[in-house]
Amino acid sequence: MAATIRDVAQASGVHVSTVSRTFSAPHLVNPETRNRVLAVAEDLGYRPNRAARALTTGRTHNLGLIVADISNPFFPPLIKAAQAHARTRDYHVFVADTDEDPQVEEELIKALAKQVDGVLLCSPRLSNRAIERLHADVPFVVVNREVKGMPTVLMDIGQGARLAIEHLAGLGHLRVALVSGPSGSWTSKRMREAAAAVDGVDLVFLGPNTPTEQGGLAAAAEVAASGATGVLAYNDLVAMGLIEGLHERGVQVPGDVSVVGVDDIVAGRLNRPKLTTVAMPTAAAGRMAVDLLLQSVAEGGTATLATLATGLVVRESTGPAPEPAAS
Amino acid sequence: MAATIRDVAQASGVHVSTVSRTFSAPHLVNPETRNRVLAVAEDLGYRPNRAARALTTGRTHNLGLIVADISNPFFPPLIKAAQAHARTRDYHVFVADTDEDPQVEEELIKALAKQVDGVLLCSPRLSNRAIERLHADVPFVVVNREVKGMPTVLMDIGQGARLAIEHLAGLGHLRVALVSGPSGSWTSKRMREAAAAVDGVDLVFLGPNTPTEQGGLAAAAEVAASGATGVLAYNDLVAMGLIEGLHERGVQVPGDVSVVGVDDIVAGRLNRPKLTTVAMPTAAAGRMAVDLLLQSVAEGGTATLATLATGLVVRESTGPAPEPAAS
DNA sequence: ATGTTTCACGCAACCGGTTGCAAGCCCCCA
DNA sequence: TGGGGGCTTGCAACCGGTTGCGTGAAACAT
Secondary structure, X not given: OOOOHHHHHHHHOOOHHHHHHHHHOHHHOOHHHHHHHHHHHHHHXXXXXXXXXXXXXXXXXXXXXXXXXXXXXXXXXXXXXXXHHHHHOOOEEEEEEOOOOHHHHHHHHHHHHOOOOEEXXXXXXXXXXXXXXXXXXXXXEXXXXXXXXXXXXXXXXXXXXXXXXXXXXXXXXXXXXXXXXXXXXXXXXXXHHHHHOOOOOEEEEEOOOOXXXXXXXXXXXXXXXXXXXXXXXXXXXXXXXXXXXXXXXXXXXXXXXXXXXXXXXXXXHHOXXXXXXXXXXXXXXXXXXXXXXXXXXXHOOOOOEXXXXXXXXXXXXXXXXXXXXXX | OOOOHHHHHHHHOOOHHHHHHHHHOHHXXXXXXXXXXXXXXXXXXXXXXXXXXXXXXXXXXXXXXXXXXXXXXXXXXXXXHHHHHHHHOOOEEEEEEOOOOHHHHHHHHHHXXXXXXXXXXXXXXXXXXXXXXXXOOOOEEEEOOOOOOOOEEXXXXXXXXXXXXXXHHHOOOOEEEEEOOOOOOHHHHHHHHHHHOOOOOEEEEEOOOOOOHHHHHHHHHHHHHHOOOEEEEOOHHHHHHHHHHHHHOOOOOOOOOEEEEEEOOHHHHHOOOOXXXXXXXXXXXXXXXXXXXXXXXXXXXXXXXXXXXXXXXXXXXXXOOOOOOOO
């Protein structure tokens, strides 16, 4: 159906290798010939078949991006930044969603392996072992988690968590709950560690939870029962669900309980009360991840670790700790 | 690096064609041989290279899904459903985001064309002409827009708009504003037509707007000035931005103005007030689109049109029209 | 006039699979 | 015992490109 390199060769009276070079090494072909070939190619609507090219060159000029849950508003900015950035490097990014299922994640990686030059693993749910094993098939860059020996882009959630806890402490909250995400989450662990390093606050660890509003909603009872007046949630979605759940129980935010989220998703800005949250440099992370990946594709495994700074955005979901009930 | 079919052939003492058949036509090879080959393949970690296979078969077993803006929470459920459904058919789905840019959209389609068997175009921004032209390169299914001669999945937004307007009319709103989306949007047009068909309400058309909270926020002034007490917004994001903007102006929702969104995104359920909205069957649309696409890939262009019903979900952002000010 | 470069291009093998054709084998039946 | 048919497997061409090598011609130096 579509024109192939041989059609173009025949129509312009040259050998296929000349057509090939016209596109992949133009300086090797006489300008006159080149223009003729280009004209014919244009005329026939010929475009080199990237897949076929990849077969011999080993370069597909595609990148894969694997994400646990596209619905999580944390990812789209990262995805968009990665795609836009990759495009400037003449690469395309294919996104796949694993539905939080490690099995699916592995299957997708294998399927992608031969069709892309490298894969961006965003918050992977796979075990380190599995990741290292699969790494033999295709270069990786891991985002939002540390896997030894692998190029990694981290957002300094520890710093963010510390800022958040200090913010709460500064408002007089003496007892703060950490509502964590999925069990074994690398992020949750870092948050706990960082929070524990802040002096003068009493920490309660709650969870694990699904990292969605549902999870937050479900955690509301626990939080209410914990006696904490400040909460650092796993992410904004959990925070929003939690606020909703607390509200249903008649607990006021920020009057009775202050809540801090993580991610700074757009919806948090529209929430009522507007969410105080740890802002993640997602777009920068997406670009950085692409850079690292292309670098590691080109040069072979350089296991750089990039850590991006986070910041605290104070809005309306946090306020002074309530007076201790004088009962 | 990775094992090829020839490695497996050599290691198991058979010809490559036998290995090939072991995977793609198992019934043609002796069970004994087959098991030996499978064992060796397993041992070497061999997996057929899908791209190479595609070269001869013309089937990549991949689908492309192109979307204007992944950040729009309307799409993720559709994407997830499409991916999950495709997986059951042994297909993989690659998602790409065009950033609302027709240029990028076209480029992505061309890039994907040779690497997938078909493309799902979700709310494309390209002109009908361009779509028809590109259709020569790769089968399409269009979602959320009508392009003649192409398999299409539609959600009956007209019906939804009618339900919404009737709901508002039933609450006593006599003057209703339609806050539309991007200029030339197919969806906006359908909504206008359907709304116009409802008797007894006075319609005001506002817009165009970006289909995001920003757009809604920006439209607040216009809405406040329009004298409408009911609003049907282009989508939930716009509705939420609008509510936020009205709130900033001291206009109460639903006290002073009732707002209906479209899409039924998750965030709308967490909004305060919870959004009354037209629920779109996004997951069903994703599955249906995959089915149509695979069908058209297998059988050649059958230009089916599937229209999926929508429904109205009444929550808290709509209420009785206020008493006319007795000034 | 001869020798040496340089340039442009063709030849053919190769990437990793698939597939139509045919050959070898065994079995069955007449 | 010979012929027909079914199974299993190998052979080789092919999909759409790329690329190392070699050749012929033109350009330049000697």
